[in-house]
Amino acid sequence: xxxxxxxxxxxxxxxxxxxxxxxxxxxxxxxxxxxxxxxxxxxxxxxxxxxxxxxxxxxxxxxxxxxxxxxxxxxxxxxxxxxxxxxxxxxxxxxxxxxxxxxxxxxxxxxxxxx
Amino acid sequence: xxxxxxxxxxxxxxxxxxxxxxxxxxxxxxxxxxxxxxxxxxxxxxxxxxxxxxxxxxxxxxxxxxxxxxxxxxxxxxxxxxxxxxxxxxxxxxxxxxxxxxxxxxxxxxxx
Numbered sequence: 001x002x003x004x005x006x007x008x009x010x011x012x013x014x015x016x017x018x019x020x021x022x023x024x025x026x027x028x029x030x031x032x033x034x035x036x037x038x039x040x041x042x043x044x045x046x047x048x049x050x051x052x053x054x055x056x057x058x059x060x061x062x063x064x065x066x067x068x069x070x071x072x073x074x075x076x077x078x079x080x081x082x083x084x085x086x087x088x089x090x091x092x093x094x095x096x097x098x099x100x101x102x103x104x105x106x107x108x109x110x111x112x113x114x115x
Numbered sequence: 116x117x118x119x120x121x122x123x124x125x126x127x128x129x130x131x132x133x134x135x136x137x138x139x140x141x142x143x144x145x146x147x148x149x150x151x152x153x154x155x156x157x158x159x160x161x162x163x164x165x166x167x168x169x170x171x172x173x174x175x176x177x178x179x180x181x182x183x184x185x186x187x188x189x190x191x192x193x194x195x196x197x198x199x200x201x202x203x204x205x206x207x208x209x210x211x212x213x214x215x216x217x218x219x220x221x222x223x224x225x226x227x
């Protein structure tokens with residue numbers, strides 16, 4: 001299994017500012033995933049982050065808006081840039097230890113409110 | 116593109132009773148995996164149960180079992196002897212060759 005922590009757990013931000021969310025895993029993993037969960041909605045994959053390479057973004061998400069860093073095998077950050085109220089969501093990171101078809105382990109999420 | 120549909124936004128059940136949550140999916144792939152994840156109010160997503168498409172036998176984990184109907188592309192979750200701690204959002208998820216795709220979720224309430 002994997003234990004994942006995220007910082008901050010929640011934040012309230014002003015429109016036009018940026019927030020960086022940190023994700024720390026207790027073991028080395030190849031891929032880390034960032035999801036967005038809008039209020040009362042399902043999870044949508046933002047991007048997949050591999051160590052040592054550029055993150056792969058899903059349709060509708062761009063690097064300028066959601067830059068991701070992956071400096072090592074246990075850590076990643078997601079920045080939400082130039083925020084608007086529409087960015088108010090829960091942001092979750094996750095990892096899978098067994099590759100495709102294996103269990104994904106999720107962090108507790110970061111609840112972001114943009115005023 | 117794969118889609119996952121959960122047609123029940125909310126369900127409720129009496130404590131100790133049995134409840135079934137529905138999930139259907141659409142794919143042209145033959146090799147895939149299906150999951151049920153639970154998200155309690157604490158927000159921590161937890162895997163409940165996992166099914167490999169090539170296995171005909173339905174997965175079971177203690178009080179949780181699935182009814183996997185591959186031809187019908189249906190993957191329902193049965194919770195037996197419901198407990199108060201089962202109250203949560205339940206998400207059905209599909210993974211084929213690529214990313215994990217989630218359904219819209221079903222909010223399960225347990226009535227004491």
